[in-house]
Amino acid sequence: MQGIQTWRVVRADKGAVLVVPEAGLVAGLDDEPTRVPLGRDGLAPSDEGRVVPTVGDLVELAGDAIGRVLTRRSVLVRDSAGRTSQTQVLAANVDVVLVVEHLDPEPDLGRIERLLTLAWSSGATPVVVLTKADLVPDPAVLAVDVAAVALGVDVHTVSVPDDLGLDAVRALLAAGVTFVMVGPSGAGKSTLANALAGSEVAATGERRHDGRGRHTTTHRELIRLPGGALLIDTPGVRSVGLVADDDALGQAFADIAELALSCRFADCSHTAEPGCAVRAALDSGELPERRYASWRKLEREARYQAIRADRGAAAAERARWKQIAQLQRQVARGR
Numbered sequence: 001m002q003g004i005q006t007w008r009v010v011r012a013d014k015g016a017v018l019v020v021p022e023a024g025l026v027a028g029l030d031d032e033p034t035r036v037p038l039g040r041d042g043l044a045p046s047d048e049g050r051v052v053p054t055v056g057d058l059v060e061l062a063g064d065a066i067g068r069v070l071t072r073r074s075v076l077v078r079d080s081a082g083r084t085s086q087t088q089v090l091a092a093n094v095d096v097v098l099v100v101e102h103l104d105p106e107p108d109l110g111r112i113e114r115l116l117t118l119a120w121s122s123g124a125t126p127v128v129v130l131t132k133a134d135l136v137p138d139p140a141v142l143a144v145d146v147a148a149v150a151l152g153v154d155v156h157t158v159s160v161p162d163d164l165g166l167d168a169v170r171a172l173l174a175a176g177v178t179f180v181m182v183g184p185s186g187a188g189k190s191t192l193a194n195a196l197a198g199s200e201v202a203a204t205g206e207r208r209h210d211g212r213g214r215h216t217t218t219h220r221e222l223i224r225l226p227g228g229a230l231l232i233d234t235p236g237v238r239s240v241g242l243v244a245d246d247d248a249l250g251q252a253f254a255d256i257a258e259l260a261l262s263c264r265f266a267d268c269s270h271t272a273e274p275g276c277a278v279r280a281a282l283d284s285g286e287l288p289e290r291r292y293a294s295w296r297k298l299e300r301e302a303r304y305q306a307i308r309a310d311r312g313a314a315a316a317e318r319a320r321w322k323q324i325a326q327l328q329r330q331v332a333r334g335r
């Protein structure tokens with residue numbers, strides 16, 4: 001019996017996705033994408049219920065529709081705006097999240113901590129890439145500061161014009177590895193993508209001389225690089241909002257998690273309790289104030305986000321019942 005073929009979503013639009021055979025993608029065959037329409041609700045079945053298929057998803061087809069979205073090994077989610085909002089899955093099956101930050105201006109440690117927390121919560125492996133090494137006298141010193149807040153994470157320093165450190169980044173993006181880049185505008189993500197690809201796959205901050213503004217070639221959101229790594233590049237992914245959970249915070253702030261094990265109370269909030277090991281480390285200077293404040297901020301955000309997600313779920317439930325009641329009235333009237 002022939003196995004069911006697996007397809008990869010290389011682009012997700014409203015109402016349809018573009019897919020290519022997963023085997024062809026890994027082998028480097030440049031298959032023309034197939035357009036697969038979605039149902040009216042924009043959803044497709046999966047073992048976890050009906051989901052919105054997204055770029056990076058692995059799917060099986062049934063006729064000319066999606067038969068099943070395979071269980072995602074990781075998801076990059078955005079906390080969408082709005083009071084009763086729910087989260088949105090921006091990319092699925094990501095292996096590596098490159099947290100891209102410039103060395104000039106000086107790297108923003110708090111932003112790196114935030115993006116690392118986000119990366120950890122996705123289920124992918126975070127890696128920090130510090131760009132523009134050619135613009136600072138001593139990139140290694142800055143890299144040490146960054147490494148101190150990126151516990152358990154590889155930190156790479158690169159310069160695109162000087163072709164410095166790029167081979168090390170290429171080495172971690174082996175064939176078949178799916179990756180995304182997150183980081184502020186101007187960090188050098190597109191420049192790095194183009195350098196890794198050896199051709200222009202992403203529009204950079206450099207404007208065209210003919211005055212026609214930026215060209216955009218990122219219409220295929222999952223792009224295969226010559227080495228076989230798969231870059232997911234969508235505007236949403238580059239500027240994701242935080243959706244963190246306790247596990248991710250514990251990973252991004254492993255030093256604080258470790259200290260917390262020694263607090264007198266198991267449910268210590270590390271604010272004013274007696275016998276708090278976190279406060280003690282703050283007082284002794286072992287734990288920098290800046291890092292503690294950064295952790296508190298992300299922890300509060302994560303809690304707030306969780307509350308809003310609950311509220312969003314409750315609102316969706318109310319809307320559903322309202323709709324059911326309306327249908328029942330219609331049926332009653334029609335009788």
Ligand SMILES: Nc1nc2c(ncn2[C@@H]2O[C@H](COP(=O)(O)OP(=O)(O)O)[C@@H](O)[C@H]2O)c(=O)[nH]1
Pocket residue numbers: 131132133134135158159160161183184185186187188189190191192203204205206
């Ligand atoms: N000197 C230097 N400039 C860089 C480097 N990487 C990117 N840039 C410049 O930084 C600006 C922003 O880069 P871009 O890739 O568009 O950033 P993005 O917004 O993160 O995609 C552009 O003018 C790039 O030429 C680098 O390694 N060294």
Ligand SMILES: [Mg+2]
Pocket residue numbers: 189190191202203204205
């Ligand atoms: Mg860019």
Ligand SMILES: [Zn+2]
Pocket residue numbers: 260263264268269270271273275276277278279
């Ligand atoms: Zn404590």
